[in-house]
Amino acid sequence: MPQPHNGTNGHAARPKVLIPEKVSPDGLKLLQASLDVHERKGLSPQELEEVIGEYDALIVRSETKVTAALLAAGKRLRVVARAGVGVDNVDLDAATKLGIIVVNSPQGNINAAAEHTIALLMATARNIDIASASLKSGKWERSKLVGVEVKGKTLAIIGLGKVGLTVARAAGGLGMDLIAFDPYANTSLAASANVEIVSTMDELLKQADFLTIHTPLIASTKGMISANELAKMKKTARVLNVARGGMFDEAALLEALEAGTIAGAGIDVFTCEPPAPDDSASRLIAHPKVVATPHLGASTVEAQENVSIDVCTQVISILSGQMPRSAVNAPLILPEEYRTLSPFVSLLEKMGSLYTQHFQPPSASQPRKIFHLTYTGALASAQTTKPLFAAFLKGLLTPITSSESLNINLVNAEIVAKERGILINESRSREEDLESSSGFASSVTLTARLAPRSPSVSRVPDPFSQSKKIDQDHTITGFVSANTPYISRLGRFECRFIPSGTLLICRNFDSPGKIGVVGGRLGKAGVNIRFMSVAPIDPPEGAEGELIDSDGKQGGKNEALMILGIAGSVSKEVKESLVGEDGVLEAGVVVL
Ligand SMILES: NC(=O)c1ccc[n+]([C@@H]2O[C@H](COP(=O)([O-])OP(=O)(O)OC[C@H]3O[C@@H](n4cnc5c(N)ncnc54)[C@H](O)[C@@H]3O)[C@@H](O)[C@H]2O)c1
Numbered sequence: 001m002p003q004p005h006n007g008t009n010g011h012a013a014r015p016k017v018l019i020p021e022k023v024s025p026d027g028l029k030l031l032q033a034s035l036d037v038h039e040r041k042g043l044s045p046q047e048l049e050e051v052i053g054e055y056d057a058l059i060v061r062s063e064t065k066v067t068a069a070l071l072a073a074g075k076r077l078r079v080v081a082r083a084g085v086g087v088d089n090v091d092l093d094a095a096t097k098l099g100i101i102v103v104n105s106p107q108g109n110i111n112a113a114a115e116h117t118i119a120l121l122m123a124t125a126r127n128i129d130i131a132s133a134s135l136k137s138g139k140w141e142r143s144k145l146v147g148v149e150v151k152g153k154t155l156a157i158i159g160l161g162k163v164g165l166t167v168a169r170a171a172g173g174l175g176m177d178l179i180a181f182d183p184y185a186n187t188s189l190a191a192s193a194n195v196e197i198v199s200t201m202d203e204l205l206k207q208a209d210f211l212t213i214h215t216p217l218i219a220s221t222k223g224m225i226s227a228n229e230l231a232k233m234k235k236t237a238r239v240l241n242v243a244r245g246g247m248f249d250e251a252a253l254l255e256a257l258e259a260g261t262i263a264g265a266g267i268d269v270f271t272c273e274p275p276a277p278d279d280s281a282s283r284l285i286a287h288p289k290v291v292a293t294p295h296l297g298a299s300t301v302e303a304q305e306n307v308s309i310d311v312c313t314q315v316i317s318i319l320s321g322q323m324p325r326s327a328v329n330a331p332l333i334l335p336e337e338y339r340t341l342s343p344f345v346s347l348l349e350k351m352g353s354l355y356t357q358h359f360q361p362p363s364a365s366q367p368r369k370i371f372h373l374t375y376t377g378a379l380a381s382a383q384t385t386k387p388l389f390a391a392f393l394k395g396l397l398t399p400i401t402s403s404e405s406l407n408i409n410l411v412n413a414e415i416v417a418k419e420r421g422i423l424i425n426e427s428r429s430r431e432e433d434l435e436s437s438s439g440f441a442s443s444v445t446l447t448a449r450l451a452p453r454s455p456s457v458s459r460v461p462d463p464f465s466q467s468k469k470i471d472q473d474h475t476i477t478g479f480v481s482a483n484t485p486y487i488s489r490l491g492r493f494e495c496r497f498i499p500s501g502t503l504l505i506c507r508n509f510d511s512p513g514k515i516g517v518v519g520g521r522l523g524k525a526g527v528n529i530r531f532m533s534v535a536p537i538d539p540p541e542g543a544e545g546e547l548i549d550s551d552g553k554q555g556g557k558n559e560a561l562m563i564l565g566i567a568g569s570v571s572k573e574v575k576e577s578l579v580g581e582d583g584v585l586e587a588g589v590v591v592l
């Protein structure tokens with residue numbers, strides 16, 4: 001169930017979804033159970049930018065241009081769903097940077113697009129379009145409208161992916177010979193569909209009686225068929241485009257049709273949709289050798305039902321904090337894997353936040369920016385640890401960043417870490433019986449290292465740094481038991497507490513009476529204690545004299561950590577009053 005958030009009147013508001021295009025109601029019904037669904041067709045780009053700030057999710061087809069500016073205006077946006085395959089109308093880089101998940105429906109309309117290609121193939125072969133128009137205008141023109149058969153002809157396919165292969169199988173059924181150019185094609189699937197893969201585009205162009213293109217619109221495919229390529233084809237060849245406008249040079253195709261060097265074209269998609277009245281696309285559409293449709297490849301009842309249900313289900317998953325099935329800009333994580341990882345996601349976020357709040361940087365100019373996460377036990381076999389990486393980074397930055405500017409998730413975690421100069425190394429250890437895991441099947445250990453000083457800051461090695469232990473690593477270990485996260489090591493101290501709520505963490509000499517001192521002062525200040533956990537430490541073997549901890553603070557020979565769960569807050573004065581002659585060396589509050 002999608003998580004409600006607080007509305008302006010303090011009541012929990014249902015997440016809102018904006019749908020500015022026609023999307024089949026089958027999926028929208030699913031949304032309505034838990035979300036506020038707003039279908040608002042006909043908004044101009046500017047109007048869209050004005051309203052997008054209210055929405056948590058946006059569902060589009062190919063008409064809406066999801067630009068960087070629109071995404072930036074969508075302050076609450078968590079997901080953009082494309083009810084179809086092509087995401088060339090979505091600025092994926094901008095969405096990724098902003099941590100907005102983009103999903104699509106990679107399978108839902110494949111058959112529809114392939115059938116439409118076959119429809120245009122037959123229409124161009126048999127002059128269906130012009131014959132129908134002629135007949136409707138009262139004429140009976142038989143000899144002028146003689147077509148060609150497709151049986152025994154060569155269908156040349158550029159892009160043998162999902163649509164390309166489906167077209168190939170159908171065209172094979174019509175008795176066509178099949179060749180394809182696709183450097184990344186699955187050769188065994190091609191062979192099973194009787195498609196011969198040719199190694200150069202030239203070879204393909206020369207042999208084609210019909211040419212059909214089924215690649216995505218990307219830099220390498222834009223303008224891929226221009227005057228040069230058309231000139232290499234047979235005069236009798238016909239070309240088809242049910243993929244994306246912009247892959248054919250429309251002006252060059254128009255010229256070739258007019259010159260009679262290409263016999264016909266079936267076109268469903270255009271560089272600019274709808275085409276401007278006087279551009280090459282409009283003149284192509286008007287040309288008698290062209291059969292054209294207004295981007296109808298996916299427009300079947302069945303395909304629209306499929307894509308709508310597919311993306312709406314994914315929107316619900318994302319707004320409920322789960323993984324989508326087909327994220328375009330996020331790593332694929334199987335639902336069962338995500339379920340296994342999810343208690344650790346919470347643990348890692350708490351560990352990151354605890355780290356930032358509990359450990360002070362040794363100096364403002366040298367914050368710790370190198371972190372090592374070691375996953376042990378069953379967690380070491382996880383397919384992916386990306387959600388853990390993202391959760392840790394989020395926890396690390398949340399206490400020091402305003403909540404509006406912090407949107408870290410699976411999608412943008414690596415980019416954000418890089419932008420902030422934070423290095424998070426991950427490693428896996430399959431040792432089941434680590435002391436720190438407290439006997440639990442999986443644990444995570446965080447070690448924070450100082451970033452190496454730049455040579456310009458200090459070229460002379462500090463002879464005392466080792467003995468003072470100032471550069472000592474900071475360590476936190478956590479584990480999960482019965483879906484609850486626990487911390488089992490904090491710095492030098494073995495402990496066990498649930499990282500949740502407001503915690504007062506005191507470091508003190510391990511001698512009688514300290515609990516009474518702290519409890520008494522909190523009681524006097526009216527602060528309620530919910531729970532308490534004490535973590536003693538023995539001095540490390542061979543240690544002599546006093547210990548100086550990783551923050552450079554002096555301690556006794558035997559110290560302990562006292563962790564108190566607090567109801568409410570602890571004022572600065574109360575906190576300061578705890579530290580002093582009674583053996584409490586340090587007191588800090590963390591909110592987790
Ligand atoms: N008209 C419509 O309504 C409609 C409907 C569905 C899909 N589409 C479009 O159809 C196209 C194909 O969709 P799909 O789902 O089959 O995609 P896909 O990713 O499954 O397949 C694309 C294929 O193109 C190949 N390819 C990439 N670059 C290439 C290059 N430079 N040269 C040759 N091959 C190259 C890839 O290797 C891949 O096999 C997309 O552009 C999609 O947007 C249009």
Ligand SMILES: O=C(O)[C@H](O)COP(=O)(O)O
Nearest residue numbers: 061062083084085086298
């Ligand atoms: O990429 C796609 O899925 C098709 O081009 C369909 O686009 P449409 O949803 O706008 O019909």
